[in-house]
Amino acid sequence: MLSEEHLVQRAVNGEQAAFTQLYNQNFDRIYRYIYVKVRNQSEAEDLTQDVFIKALESIGSYKWRDLPFAAWLFKIAHNRVIDHVRKVSKEKRASLDEAYAKSVEDPVQMTERNFEVYQLKEALEQLPRAQREVATLRFIGQLSIAEVAKTLGKSEGTVKALQFNATASLRKVLYGKLDG
Amino acid sequence: MRMGESLESCLMRYPEHRAELKTLLRTTFDIGRRASYVQPRPEFKHWARVRLEGAQHYAKQQRRAERPSLFSWRQSWSVAVAAVLVLLLTGGSTVAASSNALPDEPLYPVKLATEQVRFAFAISDASKAELHTQLAETRAVEIEAMANEGKTEQSAIAAERLANQLEQANLAMAKVESARGEAAPATATPETTVTEPVPSAPPSQPEGQPTPPTATTQDKGVTTKTEHFKKSLEKSTSKSLTALENALEKAPQQAKPDWQRAIDIISEKSHGKPSQEPGTGAGETGNKDKDNGKTRDKSNGKEENKPTSVKPEPSQPNSHN
Numbered sequence: 281m282l283s284e285e286h287l288v289q290r291a292v293n294g295e296q297a298a299f300t301q302l303y304n305q306n307f308d309r310i311y312r313y314i315y316v317k318v319r320n321q322s323e324a325e326d327l328t329q330d331v332f333i334k335a336l337e338s339i340g341s342y343k344w345r346d347l348p349f350a351a352w353l354f355k356i357a358h359n360r361v362i363d364h365v366r367k368v369s370k371e372k373r374a375s376l377d378e379a380y381a382k383s384v385e386d387p388v389q390m391t392e393r394n395f396e397v398y399q400l401k402e403a404l405e406q407l408p409r410a411q412r413e414v415a416t417l418r419f420i421g422q423l424s425i426a427e428v429a430k431t432l433g434k435s436e437g438t439v440k441a442l443q444f445n446a447t448a449s450l451r452k453v454l455y456g457k458l459d460g
Numbered sequence: 461m462r463m464g465e466s467l468e469s470c471l472m473r474y475p476e477h478r479a480e481l482k483t484l485l486r487t488t489f490d491i492g493r494r495a496s497y498v499q500p501r502p503e504f505k506h507w508a509r510v511r512l513e514g515a516q517h518y519a520k521q522q523r524r525a526e527r528p529s530l531f532s533w534r535q536s537w538s539v540a541v542a543a544v545l546v547l548l549l550t551g552g553s554t555v556a557a558s559s560n561a562l563p564d565e566p567l568y569p570v571k572l573a574t575e576q577v578r579f580a581f582a583i584s585d586a587s588k589a590e591l592h593t594q595l596a597e598t599r600a601v602e603i604e605a606m607a608n609e610g611k612t613e614q615s616a617i618a619a620e621r622l623a624n625q626l627e628q629a630n631l632a633m634a635k636v637e638s639a640r641g642e643a644a645p646a647t648a649t650p651e652t653t654v655t656e657p658v659p660s661a662p663p664s665q666p667e668g669q670p671t672p673p674t675a676t677t678q679d680k681g682v683t684t685k686t687e688h689f690k691k692s693l694e695k696s697t698s699k700s701l702t703a704l705e706n707a708l709e710k711a712p713q714q715a716k717p718d719w720q721r722a723i724d725i726i727s728e729k730s731h732g733k734p735s736q737e738p739g740t741g742a743g744e745t746g747n748k749d750k751d752n753g754k755t756r757d758k759s760n761g762k763e764e765n766k767p768t769s770v771k772p773e774p775s776q777p778n779s780h781n
Binding site: 294296299300303307308311312315316321325328329332333336393394396397399400415419420422444447448450451454455 | 484487490492494497498500501504508509511512513515516519520
């Protein structure tokens with residue numbers, strides 16, 4: 281954690297290489313987070329770029345608060361997604377065809393994976409908003425309980441409870457089983 | 461599990477919750493697996509990175525050019541981003557207005573942003589070389605204007621930009637020439653109308669020299685183009701250095717090192733280019749920079765001659781660059 285603080289401090293001081301390193305470390309998961317939220321590839325790409333441009337703009341005023349840098353990026357991403365959703369008058373449903381997995385060589389495997397991602401997105405969509413936020417940050421963004429709590433401004437206990445309920449709901453939706 | 465711990469290992473630590481945990485952890489694991497399939501497209505990652513680097517470069521220049529005012533920085537950024545968007549959406553009619561902006565003018569960020577977009581569309585090495593050459597000319601005009609107005613910092617920033625263009629242009633030209641050298645024998649395949657095998661052309665031709673008679677028309681075209689680029693780059697370098705040297709002469713004593721630094725930045729890159737003016741015989745390692753009869757000593761970063769007091773040009777090259 282100390283090394284990340286050092287890295288962030290260098291980025292705050294205007295060192296390009298440090299910011300690039302933070303960018304590389306977080307780019308994919310920020311994209312994943314946004315993609316699952318907006319469920320549209322081109323919109324996810326635009327918003328992902330927007331997040332990092334905003335981060336670059338604001339990095340000079342960043343204050344280290346014992347919080348992973350990713351949490352700050354997720355907060356920006358979260359706000360950007362909210363703004364975006366507000367602006368979009370009609371919710372767009374992502375089709376199965378436009379899913380992400382272009383890089384997989386095997387078309388059968390690609391189709392299977394696309395379908396699994398599609399199912400996941402659909403399942404997340406069915407969660408109550410608070411559960412969806414927590415599940416997305418925990419499972420897609422791979423933040424810890426504490427990081428999610430700080431990012432969303434909730435207590436760790438609340439996040440744990442939301443995660444528990446979200447996981448149970450997702451299980452029910454994904455596998456059609458009723459359990460706790 | 462996120463740290464690589466197995467499901468069984470997790471469950472063993474909480475035997476009293478095993479049954480409940482097992483289903484939840486399996487679900488969590490499955491969600492994580494599905495999520496891992498979501499990856500940004502490689503092309504998107506590439507261009508996003510390119511844009512970020514452009515933005516970083518621009519931000520750095522802005523920080524140097526201006527006092528760190530958050531408002532003005534943000535404002536400049538908005539202009540730059542707007543320029544990119546407008547260029548992409550409208551085909552650039554609005555952004556074209558910024559094409560003559562100078563570094564101290566409000567539309568200058570638009571101009572830089574527009575250049576970044578142009579690079580995004582320059583795919584081949586030849587088009588990159590051409591674009592870098594054009595932008596070197598642009599930077600030279602900016603340097604001249606800033607130097608004439610005695611604006612040290614803006615001149616130094618423009619000099620850095622020019623040095624970057626020179627480096628990139630030379631790199632792109634080297635690739636073009638290298639590709640031509642490799643491609644030349646292939647042009648002599650039986651399917652072509654060339655009557656005799658075409659040997660590989662040398663990587664570069666001296667300035668002003670005709671291309672060898674054995675070169676194909678395509679080779680000649682490439683050679684002519686790269687020669688044109690080299691001449692243009694030399695002209696831009698010369699123009700910039702002349703302006704900076706004039707400013708150096710007029711500058712107060714305390715500002716002279718800054719002007720000299722700007723000169724050195726350009727000199728350093730111009731020495732690194734693969735071609736020299738015809739007849740000089742100077743190679744890549746030569747440190748002599750011939751611009752309008754002036755010679756600049758790269759080893760100590762100081763000019764030997766100034767335009768107003770031109771000494772007879774020394775012919776000895778330094779041993780290092």
